[in-house]
Structure formats: C-alpha cells, structure tokens
Amino acid sequence: MARNVPRTKAARRKGQAARPSSPAHPPARSTRRLAATSTGVIQAAGSAVGKALRKSTEAVADAGSGLVNTARGVLTAAATKQHDAVSVLKAQHRQVESLFARVQSSKASQSRKELLREIARLLAAHTRIEEEIFYPAVRSLGTDELETLVDEALEEHHVVDLVLAELPRVHPGDDRFAAKMTVLSELVEHHVKEEERDMFRRAQALGTDRLKELGARLEQAAARHLGEDPERSGGTHAS
Numbered sequence: 001m002a003r004n005v006p007r008t009k010a011a012r013r014k015g016q017a018a019r020p021s022s023p024a025h026p027p028a029r030s031t032r033r034l035a036a037t038s039t040g041v042i043q044a045a046g047s048a049v050g051k052a053l054r055k056s057t058e059a060v061a062d063a064g065s066g067l068v069n070t071a072r073g074v075l076t077a078a079a080t081k082q083h084d085a086v087s088v089l090k091a092q093h094r095q096v097e098s099l100f101a102r103v104q105s106s107k108a109s110q111s112r113k114e115l116l117r118e119i120a121r122l123l124a125a126h127t128r129i130e131e132e133i134f135y136p137a138v139r140s141l142g143t144d145e146l147e148t149l150v151d152e153a154l155e156e157h158h159v160v161d162l163v164l165a166e167l168p169r170v171h172p173g174d175d176r177f178a179a180k181m182t183v184l185s186e187l188v189e190h191h192v193k194e195e196e197r198d199m200f201r202r203a204q205a206l207g208t209d210r211l212k213e214l215g216a217r218l219e220q221a222a223a224r225h226l227g228e229d230p231e232r233s234g235g236t237h238a239s
Contacts, residue, residue, distance in 0.1 A: 085134055085214035086200045092126045092222070093192045100185040104178070112172035116181075120164055123188075125225035127157050129218050137214055138203050149199045156191040163187060 096119060103115040135150050163184045170177045203211070 083215040084211035085218055088215045088218045096122055109172040116167055125222050128225055129221040133217050141205055146202055160187045
C-alpha cells in the first residue's frame with residue numbers, strides 16, 4: 001500500500017503557483033455590487049438627460065412660435081374672463097404676430113396677398129382703437145414718462161403705416177415683398193415689445209375697474225371697425 005510522502009517546500013511552492021490566484025468568475029457578492037453600481041450610473045445619467053430635456057422644453061416653450069402665442073393670446077381673455085384693456089390689446093398683438101408668421105412662411109403669391117390684406121385690416125382697427133381710446137386714458141395719468149411713451153408710440157404707428165402703404169404696390173412674388181414684409185414685421189415687433197413692457201405696465205395705475213371698462217370699449221370699437229369696408233373707411237390708419 002502506498003505511503004503518504006510529505007511534500008517538500010519546493011513541491012508546495014510549485015503547487016501553489018499552479019493554482020490560479022483568483023477564481024475564473026467573480027463571486028456573487030461582487031456581481032451584485034457591480035450591477036448596483038451600473039444601475040446607479042444609468043439612473044444618474046437618465047436623471048441628467050431628463051433635466052437637460054426639461055430645460056430644452058422650457059427654452060422652446062419660452063421662445064414659442066407665432067401660432068402658439070396667438071392661440072394663447074386670443075383665448076386668454078375668454079378663458080379667464082379677463083377683458084381688461086391690456087388683455088384685449090395683447091390678444092390683438094398675438095393675432096397680428098400669427099399673420100406675420102404665416103405670410104413669411106408662405107410662397108404662394110395669392111396667399112401672401114390675402115394675408116397682407118388681413119394684416120392691414122387688423123392693424124388699422126387695432127391702432128385706431130388704441131389712439132382713440134387707450135392712449136388718451138394713459139395720458140390722463142399725467143406722468144412725463146407716459147406722455148413720452150404715447151408720443152413715441154404714435155410716431156411708430158406712423159412709420160409702420162408708411163411701410164404698410166408701400167406693400168400693395170409690390171408684387172407678392174417679388175423678393176422686395178419679402179424684404180418689406182420683414183421690415184414691417186420687425187417694426188411692429190419693436191413697437192409691441194416696448195408697449196407691453198413699458199406702457200401696459202404703467203397703465204395698471206388706472207386701476208382694475210377702469211381697465212375693465214376700457215377693455216369693453218376697445219372690444220366694441222374693434223368689432224365695429226373690423227366690420228367696416230376698408231374702401232369706405234378711408235383705408236388703413238396709422239399703425
């Protein structure tokens with residue numbers, strides 16, 4: 001019967017070297033730890049992506065588009081039952097901005113011509129009721145700042161009206177039509193931005209009741225002017 005022979009130190013060292021230093025597969029605990037770490041990284045990345053997407057969405061929402069702003073502006077007064085002067089005029093601003101967006105994206109001459117006619121019609125009614133109803137009320141507050149704002153607004157109306165008067169003489173398919181329409185749009189945009197930022201804010205001093213009363217008058221006057229035949233009413237007024 002074979003006897004167990006004690007192994008020498010050299011043999012023991014040789015046997016230890018032959019064995020792998022680590023198992024071929026990581027222990028189950030290490031695997032679970034690795035999976036948990038990977039899941040955490042993925043969740044963190046997902047959260048970061050989500051935040052980025054939310055920021056992008058908010059930026060797009062802030063930038064908006066002419067059509068979205070118009071829909072919001074036109075529906076705000078009815079949805080919230082706020083028919084004060086500022087809400088009425090802002091809704092009209094959004095409506096005109098929508099028409100500018102449409103005419104600038106249109107390539108068809110007939111469509112451009114019809115949209116220009118509608119822009120002229122709305123601007124005529126809008127600026128007329130501002131000058132007849134809203135601006136005098138703002139002047140009544142009696143501040144130098146508002147006097148200056150009203151005077152500047154009237155001059156801006158006049159400049160817009162000059163450009164608007166030239167457009168019907170340019171063929172809608174001509175490059176000059178697009179150029180003049182861009183200039184007109186930028187003039188109106190500048191006017192609207194200043195009016196909403198400065199004049200409308202200061203007009204709040206008129207008080208809630210007064211602004212609501214003015215809003216009702218503005219709505220009635222706008223409906224009356226929009227129902228008029230432009231030829232009989234003398235064309236467009238200063239915008």
